[in-house]
Amino acid sequence: MIETKKIVAIGGSAGSLPVVLQILQTISPNFIIPIVIVLHRLKNTPSELDKIVSITRSDLKLKEPDDKEPVYPGYIYIAPANYHLLVEADKCFSLDYSEPVQYSRPSIDVTFESMAAVYGADLSAILLSGANNDGMEGITRVIEKGGKAIVQSPVTSEYPVMPAAAIRKNPAAFVCTPVEIIGYLEQLNPF
């Protein structure tokens, strides 16, 4: 099996779905680095995954992880509705049904923090459009642990509040347009 130590985390709220879809539509079929996507959504609705799968390409390996499932290269994981998604030191997913954080479950902060602790400099975390403050603390943790923090530029965000808050708190974060984010991901892949 092809090995990669790297991992990508993407967090988005209101207005982020079009950007996520754009990323998924343009990504190379050989993209080996696992991607973990956390999107805010309504609770007790059936899986968002089905919707994403139906409007993206059939060659992508998209999955909502089960608890304690190992993180595999080449997979794109979507955080299941109504759970926080964490990654343990042994690089397995762990789900958590505790209180919402910043009114959100899944919380972007929770996933970013836990992945920053495990992956350190191997993590690239990308925060997209949104209308609240989730992700701001998570981006701080990513930078503290030596990871790459990227925030969608507020001018290109349908809802700029979330990225603007993260940028204000984290001057070290890279501010990118969706096109630049896609370009960054392309050069990250070893193939």
Place this chain on the structure above:
Amino acid sequence: MTNEEVDEIILLLHREHGYDFSNYSPASFKRRVLRVIALNRIANFYDLKFALVNDKKFAGHFVQEITVNVTEMFRDPQFFSALSSRVLPTLASYPSIKIWHAGCSTGEEVYSLAILLHEAGLLKRSRIYATDINTAALEKAKKGIIDVRLVKEYTQSYIKTGGKNDFSSYYTARYDNAIIKKELRESVVFSQHNLVVDGAFNEFQLICCRNVLIYFNRVLQNRVLNLFYNSLAPLGFMGLGIKEAILFADIKNKFDAVDNTVKIFRRKD
């Protein structure tokens, strides 16, 4: 807080108070510890250690707070409707039905299950044993009191499960509370049981344990799934949280999947 400091807390809780959290999922356990520290405005790691050793009341409170007690009625309506359509018809063939709800927290899912049994005409010959590690949560569960502000959401979830009646027939509203009807409460026996150390105590046709295994590492998940297997009658059913898997347990081949999307399994023999 470093991982080593978390390990020290785990060691201390075991040594001083007999609670073993060493096989809990580390990432979420650490979050719980940080949450309790923030809620109780504890200044640093040493203050926490000092309080855990010297303040018995605080230590008890800490253990209650560290376990997750978030729950709701009819969470995952598709799970409950699968239970109604695929499990209850089989349970109906037993003269008396014994059910274990493990990790019941404040009881919301236990009462959801009791409502389904009532609507299937099975409640009168059912006995639900609901257990949790957390005695404060159990006390709350026994009272059957729910916050009236949540009733609207629970009603919607109840309707999504395909509920047959008016949800308001299952509770009495009083000021800010809704109290679960007596006949539902009387079908449940609540008692303390710690999945980490306690063993089998009866034989059941159905065990529900939803969103509890997620807080355990694979070692402890394996122990608990073996405990459930040994507590099930032949061909007994087991319902887990919809994102919980038995794939990593040594006894996975001793269960058949009844419904793999909502994680209902059945003991093979």
